[in-house]
Amino acid sequence: MALFDLPLDALRGYRPRLCEPDDFDTFWEKTLIEARGHELNARFEPVRTPLTAVEVYDVTFAGFGGHPIKGWFLHPAGAREPLPLVVEYLGYGGGRGLPHTHLLWPSAGFAHFVMDTRGQGSGWGGGDTDDPVGGGPAYPGFMTRGIEDPRAYYYRRVFTDAVRAVEAARSHPLADATRTAAVGASQGGGITLAVGALVPDLAAIAPDVPFLCHFERGATLTDSHPYREIGSFLKTHRGRQGQVFRTLSYFDGVHFAARGRAPALFSTALEDQTCPPSTVFAAFNAYAGEEKHIEVYAFNGHEGGGSCQEEAQLRWLPERLARR
Template sequence: MSLSDLPLDELRGYRSLSVEPADFDQFWAKTLTEARGHDLAARFEPVATALSTLEVLDVTFAGFGGHPVKGWLVLPAGAREPLPVVVEYIGYGGGRGLPHSHLLWASAGFAHFVMDTRGQGAGWNGGDTPDPVGSASSFPGFMTRGVEDPETYYYRRLFTDAVRAVEAARAHPLVDASRTAVLGASQGGGITLAVAGLVPDLVAAAPDVPFLCDFPRATTITDRHPYREIGNYLKTFRGRTETVTRTLGYFDGVHFAARALAPALFSVALEDQTCPPSTVFAAFNAYAHEDKAIEVYDFNDHEGGGAYQQAAQLAWLPARLTA
């Protein structure tokens, strides 16, 4: 594979042409107000594992529509005082998986909350959270479920779940709510940007090769799924491009980035054909907080930096969580 997007010097100045809906803030304020009308009802149940240095809690909380959403809370064994918390979101098709898949952040001394992804979890890392809401015709996958109206779009539910996950994590007595960071890769990175734009008091955000950014460019520059799901939908439903584009404007990571109030560490891979680098830089360049950085992986596809990016996060995040 070779570079297929803009040169790096052009990426650093690239700006998205995504159009922000005039009622973007009102739409999300209304959505979150409705969600908070349901009792969060966060439950934390101890899980027996063979992890001698960590403790695991099986979490259930009320997300969008009051629907039950699952998660894991992983803590350093023997923790007695409230800890900074890292809330993590999962990539496309994945679920929360098994507890021993999530050792990094609790091993570094933090509380680690992993949100399951409603309706997903069959592609890799099994999930435990159904999506009880149906939709009209959609292309296989999640990108076009309810896509002709922002009220019914799948990611309205998922982004709302993600905000409620922060609230659930903060509800545990061993979590210091004032020191909350959010992170995730790919879809998880896109969700991270949404939460960074919707939750004003985070201390850090780390979107890794983020998905769900700069839809107008992403849907026309790459043939790779999941973005191609949108093109395939419009290939069948001719004449609906304007309607779908309007809906996607409410969920574009570029617009959430423009509202973010927390320091951020991004990553991008210059040979990424799943989340083309221009779409990642669109969000990075729009990101509102001046304390922001981006790790660039020159010859990588969507795997990005992998463990190298985790090392970068381990070097960057503690100072913000423990300040």
């Protein structure tokens, strides 16, 4: 696949002027206050598995609207003292799956929390969390659910769940709340950017080929899903483009990036037609933290660096999560 986006030199300086809602911060402040009106009620139930080097807990906590959200909490077997904590968010369509698919971080000595994404988990990695909130007309998928009103939009619920997931994971006695990182790839990377802004005391974030950034460019540059869901919705609902992109502006990773402060390790791939590199660089260039780095994979698509990026994270995170 040939390169299709801006040249790398142009990407490194790409800073689009996006329309940020005047009430962006107020919107999220009120959303989280409302969510915290429900008891977190985080429950960690031990799970017997064939794994011998890792202990596993089935987790339930109250997310947006007090709705029950599932997750896995894993840590190295025999741990007795609080460990640095990695909270992970999943890619589009996936669910938390089975515990043995999440061994990377506990094998490296971290406590690890994996949040199930509400309503997802039938594309890969089975999910166990319902989304009980309905919405208006939508194109199949998740991108346009409630898209004409930011208060009803699907990702308002998901991003709120993600903040509450950090709070739930930190409540476990083996999690060191002062040494917490958020990580995720694709959709999980976009969620990571939101959490990096909404949870200001994180020690690090690592958004890998992040989705949910610079929506208007993503929706008009690539024919690939999930961004194409927006165009398909507008193809039928003619004349609603202004309202749709106004809603999405409350959820744009570029706006969250401008509020992030923790050290950040991004990645992008120049042949990625799912999350085009200009959408990722828009967020990276806007990122407000003093320490930030982006790994660029020149001849890869949405798989990005794959295991090479995992290795980069394994080398980078321990230093940021060293005991303070």
